[in-house]
Amino acid sequence: MVSKSQIKLIKSLSQKKFRNIHKLFVVEGVKGINEFLYSDYELVSIYSTRQKFDVSEKYHLMVEERDLKKISFLKTPQEALAVFKIPEDDSVSLNGLTVALDGVRDPGNLGTIIRLCDWFGVENLICSKDTVDCYNTKVVQASMGSLTRVNVQYSDLKSFLLANRDFPIVGTLLEGDNIYKASLPASAIIIMGNEANGISEEIKDLISLSLNIPQFGSLQKTESLNVATATAVVLSEFRRG
């Protein structure tokens, strides 16, 4: 049985406001939960219909499917749901490549970018305050455990960049140099912008290396690349050496 107050608490964690008050977030599905269990994240409780997890019984509640339905954020609950603590912000020590997001709003895009940082060995992901919360359930789902390996920090992006001007500050802009031909530094802060508006004016002013991903083919296109796929191309290009 899940108590009414537990249901209320867990349900409230779908909202950023309550995640910040309680400093808690939700992970759903056996695979995702195991990734967080074997990381530095601190477990609060697991609710599971069948699957056993390798944790002390006091954290582990076996529940009926109908109870899981009451607390799950998914249309089709995935056998288990866990609550973890949101860690305190670490001080960031930049190292090699860093990605900085300027107002990315779509949870799927942020989740995908976290996976890309994980894949391409980017330790730190800096998010502007208006970027979607990385403990949003859809971000946690889309990041597939990579959130346990990438340090995601929210900060005032302009101040952050001004404090780190010893790193080249890279942005992809239409008028930038062809990324395939430019000489790319081993250490840099790579800025990726908002889905609709790109990089904001005040952040653009701080860019020291402006790059462009060229289009191919004969047809005229009105669209840009999606921010997550553009991040994939940029990180691949920086890493390929």
Next chain:
Amino acid sequence: MVSKSQIKLIKSLSQKKFRNIHKLFVVEGVKGINEFLYSDYELVSIYSTRQKFDVSEKYHLMVEERDLKKISFLKTPQEALAVFKIPEDDSVSLNGLTVALDGVRDPGNLGTIIRLCDWFGVENLICSKDTVDCYNTKVVQASMGSLTRVNVQYSDLKSFLLANRDFPIVGTLLEGDNIYKASLPASAIIIMGNEANGISEEIKDLISLSLNIPQFGSLQKTESLNVATATAVVLSEFRRG
């Protein structure tokens, strides 16, 4: 006013079965509709609350917001909805790079891959029969008009590949050669696999050039790249020259 029979017809187009029976699909939003209007797609009708489109009046219905709500597939309808004809399958004449999808199921992934093909000048996208339908509303939304510039064809993938063995058949596999170091052909069929299971066994057997996108960083990762971001990396690498 939108008649009951129109509402019923349009609503039915959320299902592949009825799209195939009527040979019709839906585009929502002014920007998307304009992309399809200025393409070879044939318009059937536009339902709009305010926005005027540059088409004959017989195709153009001004409707109330509550009527648009009745026919829209979106939670928040976007000012206008249009119905277009699904074109007959063209015969495919392969040229340069072709992408072939082996069971991609997520509409967002297919939409993103269509955008990538558009960006990287890939004219033909071949989809296995179990790949999600490109006229699915979510695919149309995610492809952002690129569907008007990329020729998407569904076929039995094995037969298609057997009929085109004069092209190198490329697949990304764990045991493949480092894509950053391999010599890549200018013409090829690039196969991308299912989200959960990758490329199927019978298709794997046909691969003539097996490539791998290396991971970076010191931490051990359990996850692969998402199929859309992997497609971004592969197409970028083939095009960069």
